[in-house]
Amino acid sequence: MSEARVALVTGGASGIGAAVVTALSGRGFTVGCLDLNADGAENTIAVDVSDAEAVAEGVARLRAQLGPISAVVTCAGYYEMAPIAEISADAWRRMLRVHLGGLVNVARATLPDLIESRGSLVAVASELAVGGGEYDAHYAAAKGAIIGAVRSLAAEVADRGVRINCVAPGPTDTPLLAPDSPWRADDYLQTLPLRRLTLPPEVARCVEYLTCDATFSVGDVVNVNSGAVI
Template sequence: MTKQLKRFENKVALVTGGRSGIGQAIARRLRDEGATVITAQRGKDEEFDWIEADFSDSDSSERIVKEVIARTGQLDVVINNAGMMQEASIEEMSVEDWQRNLSVNLTAPFLLIQAALPYLRQTKGSIVNTGSTEGLAANPQHAAYCASKAGLHGLTRSVAVDHGHEGIRCNAVAPGWIDTELNIDMIANNSDAEAFRRDIASIHPVGRTGSPEEVAALVAFLAADEAGFITGQVYTVDGGRMTKLSHP
């Protein structure tokens, strides 16, 4: 049996959107490796210490960071995972909906990083942002989501460049199709769930979709001190989907 790593002992990690899906898997991985974990999202987290948060509200980020410091006295790891997706064509999407998508997926991480920087300087901390393969390519009717995730990838690089000299690292992961509850339910509600599941698996060279735990494993590595020479990178976690060309 592999010995459990303890890369985050005596460290405090903030995980936004940590109550479910990829965020929950990240929170669990960091906790299992020794971190004190606080999650931030709408609604109660039954598993972790948590903070109520509405990431469409520009005042939330500073309040969250101050609350983490009030509870723990330090901040070592910031995981910007909370996000939203709204399907609409460019012609159908209102400016208000466009702005809300960008507020949650891009402006909130920017503000959270901004608020966290004074404390991350003290701990030589790290930031990992949850981007998306849709920050690199696009699915239909996802203009706001794609734009916000591409922006988050750019923000990742900028933070790395501007604050690397202070010992602060910033990276991102770009997950593809991951078996979150939302995606599993979407498959189950399809008129031919088995065929849909086979079709989804077939577009991945590894022959399957991914798990939240597989994303969490990479996030934990990037957040850990052993990744100390890695910053400003966006790591695709997609089972090879983005690498595979369509026929012919």
């Protein structure tokens, strides 16, 4: 990576994304964000990552403001639970557009920079992509598709010096989990070896590691889940 390093984080306004912004800033990156909730935050552009044209425009604006991008982290997403019989066709499509489509749109817009800088992209998936979950079919499917895309894209661009990897967090203590979420219930937490939710800074440390230190990692999935999947 170049000396003047610029990172792009989607979903950087809150939760895991905000923790990633803090971690990468601490490693010397200037961080720009694409997020639905920009709210005037510095170097943050309001973008729906499922909109390929809007992503391309947002990436171009950040590149013009901050410089060429040498690291990308795709955190933008949302979570909902529903029995499969109650998941509408629109809900299936939206889940895939935001999670898988968001990754693909950002990768397409940033790969020229990453190839030039021999940089890194880290996608945020979920332990549900690995282990599945009751009432999580569309979310788990979308996150599983991210893992498949990451491994395929990693093979496609590794010979050009670009590292593509993935982190798969377990239930994490962010606003995406409502106070009454079953993932916060004590009877669930007691099934975890660590007996607690994953914390956003823990996920961010893994993202930081893959971005800055793991120069040998290509197409890897790092599970950060308090032992939910061992």
